[in-house]
Amino acid sequence: MVVCQSRPRGATLPTVLVVASLGFLLAFTLAGTATSQLGFVNRTALGRRAGYLAEAALRKAVADLMSGALPASLTHVRLTGDPEEAEGLVTFDPTIAKKLEIPVSTDNLASEVATRGHGGRTVPAESMHLVGTGRVGGVTRSVEAVLHRPPFPFVLASSGTVRSEGGVLIGSLDAAGDTSPEALLPADLASNSRLEDAVVLGPSSFVAGDLRSAGGVVLDPTSQVKGQTSLYAGPLELPEVDIAAFDPGPTAQKIEETYLAGQRLVGSSRTDADLVVVGDLLMDGGLLFVRGNLTVHGGLQGTGLVAVTGRVRIEGGVSLSGANQTVLLAGNDVELVGFGQETSSFQGMVYTRGSLVAQRITVVGSFVSNGTSGSVSLRDGRAFFDADMQTLDLSSRKLRFGIHDLSAPQVVFLGPTERPAYEFALSVEPFRSNTFGPVMFRVKDPMTGTLRTIGDARAAVPVLADLAYDYARANLPQEVKLDRPDDWTPERLDASEARALQNSLQDLAHDYAQGEVVDREFDLNRFLSLAGQLRILLWRPL
Amino acid sequence: MRRRSAGVNLMEVVVSTNILAVVVLLTFNLFPGSFLALESCRTRSEAHAAAVSLLEERSALPYAAHQLGEEKVAEGLTLTVAPAPGAATDRLLELQATASWTDFSGSHRLTQSCYVVNLER
Numbered sequence: 056m057v058v059c060q061s062r063p064r065g066a067t068l069p070t071v072l073v074v075a076s077l078g079f080l081l082a083f084t085l086a087g088t089a090t091s092q093l094g095f096v097n098r099t100a101l102g103r104r105a106g107y108l109a110e111a112a113l114r115k116a117v118a119d120l121m122s123g124a125l126p127a128s129l130t131h132v133r134l135t136g137d138p139e140e141a142e143g144l145v146t147f148d149p150t151i152a153k154k155l156e157i158p159v160s161t162d163n164l165a166s167e168v169a170t171r172g173h174g175g176r177t178v179p180a181e182s183m184h185l186v187g188t189g190r191v192g193g194v195t196r197s198v199e200a201v202l203h204r205p206p207f208p209f210v211l212a213s214s215g216t217v218r219s220e221g222g223v224l225i226g227s228l229d230a231a232g233d234t235s236p237e238a239l240l241p242a243d244l245a246s247n248s249r250l251e252d253a254v255v256l257g258p259s260s261f262v263a264g265d266l267r268s269a270g271g272v273v274l275d276p277t278s279q280v281k282g283q284t285s286l287y288a289g290p291l292e293l294p295e296v297d298i299a300a301f302d303p304g305p306t307a308q309k310i311e312e313t314y315l316a317g318q319r320l321v322g323s324s325r326t327d328a329d330l331v332v333v334g335d336l337l338m339d340g341g342l343l344f345v346r347g348n349l350t351v352h353g354g355l356q357g358t359g360l361v362a363v364t365g366r367v368r369i370e371g372g373v374s375l376s377g378a379n380q381t382v383l384l385a386g387n388d389v390e391l392v393g394f395g396q397e398t399s400s401f402q403g404m405v406y407t408r409g410s411l412v413a414q415r416i417t418v419v420g421s422f423v424s425n426g427t428s429g430s431v432s433l434r435d436g437r438a439f440f441d442a443d444m445q446t447l448d449l450s451s452r453k454l455r456f457g458i459h460d461l462s463a464p465q466v467v468f469l470g471p472t473e474r475p476a477y478e479f480a481l482s483v484e485p486f487r488s489n490t491f492g493p494v495m496f497r498v499k500d501p502m503t504g505t506l507r508t509i510g511d512a513r514a515a516v517p518v519l520a521d522l523a524y525d526y527a528r529a530n531l532p533q534e535v536k537l538d539r540p541d542d543w544t545p546e547r548l549d550a551s552e553a554r555a556l557q558n559s560l561q562d563l564a565h566d567y568a569q570g571e572v573v574d575r576e577f578d579l580n581r582f583l584s585l586a587g588q589l590r591i592l593l594w595r596p597l
Numbered sequence: 598m599r600r601r602s603a604g605v606n607l608m609e610v611v612v613s614t615n616i617l618a619v620v621v622l623l624t625f626n627l628f629p630g631s632f633l634a635l636e637s638c639r640t641r642s643e644a645h646a647a648a649v650s651l652l653e654e655r656s657a658l659p660y661a662a663h664q665l666g667e668e669k670v671a672e673g674l675t676l677t678v679a680p681a682p683g684a685a686t687d688r689l690l691e692l693q694a695t696a697s698w699t700d701f702s703g704s705h706r707l708t709q710s711c712y713v714v715n716l717e718r
Contacts, residue, residue: 068612068613121716136709591716
């Protein structure tokens with residue numbers, strides 16, 4: 056028998072093929088990993104470059120804006136070290152944006168109402184929405200920013216020191232006007248003095264907002280700063296106001312007397328000598344220019360602008376009222392001396408090139424001391440911030456409305472001596488559409504900022520009543536319910552009130568026709584550079 | 598009948614040897630190239646991170662803290678503060694971070710730049 060024994064066949068070729076395949080796989084995996092790693096690193100680097108380009112374009116647009124240039128139709132930048140084709144872009148022109156396939160930026164700085172920007176972003180009033188786009192090597196990145204021009208946020212700001220002897224209360228009042236420290240809203244305090252004791256706050260002082268000092272701060276242990284305290288911070292830009300620019304010139308009514316008593320100042324008045332006012336200085340939308348010193352043995356009442364090249368001393372004060380708003384500009388020291396913080400107040404804005412001293416008085420508004428020897432001293436006083444006090448439009452009049460009893464709220468038009476539980480004012484500006492045309496009115500909606508033009512006083516009454524009702528309902532404290540009855544119409548205003556409102560408007564038209572309404576506006580922000588005004592609300596990658 | 602034994606013949610040995618030779622050659626060529634590429638990538642990545650980190654750190658400083666000129670921050674890492682084209686130096690500056698290094702393939706240089714604007718956040 057033949058046994059057929061098969062010898063085991065070798066596996067050389069298949070083994071080699073398997074080993075070769077594994078070798079190839081390993082080698083190409085390694086090569087692939089290296090390549091993809093390189094690609095990832097490159098793409099990350101390009102992404103970063105594109106992000107920097109987007110930010111650079113945005114910053115260039117902001118720098119151009121701060122230099123006083125209008126937003127350019129297209130801002131184009133390139134950065135050192137970037138490839139040739141790299142670019143950063145910002146545009147406010149929708150046509151260019153569409154052509155370049157980049158998001159469009161929105162300039163809403165001059166508007167008093169909010170609008171929509173790219174991607175549905177809400178752009179608040181007096182704000183700008185900027186979208187920067189960076190492109191390099193096929194990678195695109197975008198960054199958006201919202202810049203806002205808020206009111207000057209400081210209740211007290213000084214180029215020199217800020218001192219308080221005794222307790223001082225600094226904050227913003229809410230709609231209810233509660234002055235207790237717990238109820239105060241933030242308001243800031245700033246000093247540009249580089250001294251170690253640039254800001255000294257006495258016992259039991261309370262600052263509801265931030266405290267910023269270019270030097271040091273000395274706080275009594277019983278004092279409290281609720282916001283952020285910044286020590287040795289960079290100097291704050293303070294407004295630069297030229298007092299002499301407020302001289303109304305020879306066309307203004309000239310005051311010949313050295314003493315004034317009980318006179319109501321309307322239109323523009325000026326004097327080239329020192330002036331003493333006995334009793335309250337009554338301002339009725341007027342402008343008073345004094346080339347000398349001013350002393351008032353009383354308070355400042357009403358609405359107006361007082362520009363004094365020398366010193367100002369006000370010995371007295373008035374009770375807090377929505378009808379009082381004075382812009383006081385002084386070339387030298389200002390002293391506000393009251394009889395007690397509960398009974399004496401100054402409402403408005405004080406700007407001085409010298410020092411500011413406030414004693415036994417409550418000051419409401421903004422107070423700026425900006426001079427080589429500028430300083431602020433508070434003795435037994437309170438300072439409350441009110442951004443509305445920073446702007447004054449003397450071409451308009453403020454009509455007061457209010458509610459006497461908050462438990463049974465009803466909006467009424469207020470007479471000059473009425474002191475309600477809650478009050479507010481609406482701004483009305485008289486004008487003529489042409490030289491010989493009748494006097495008409497522009498009424499500003501305080502909530503939307505829109506202007507409504509009304510032909511005569513009679514027609515303006517229901518419009519103002521309607522606006523007053525809406526404003527009160529939106530701004531009253533939550534616990535006060537002001538429900539408008541379904542059948543309520545502006546015509547249902549009480550007849551005597553409607554008559555008083557109409558008379559007030561007719562008086563305003565008369566004053567305007569007689570040239571007694573000064574065509575002048577004051578806005579503290581205008582005396583700051585745009586860089587000093589703008590604040591970044593938002594800055595983030597898209 | 599006796600079957601022919603299925604051992605390793607000459608042809609198989611020759612083919613296998615050739616295949617192995619090609620694989621070994623290719624693999625040995627790819628391995629060092631890949632490792633060097635990875636090493637280069639790592640170094641570049643580190644250089645870029647150092648430049649970016651420097652820019653982030655310096656751009657966070659107050660505007661007044663920036664001084665025009667070149668500063669050697671570390672070995673192989675310099676920062677240049679230069680005027681931004683078309684803008685005043687009190688408004689806008691360009692920060693350039695440059696990282697330099699040398700490896701197997703020679704000397705390298707990487708520059709990353711950004712702008713800083715004189716505006717409070």
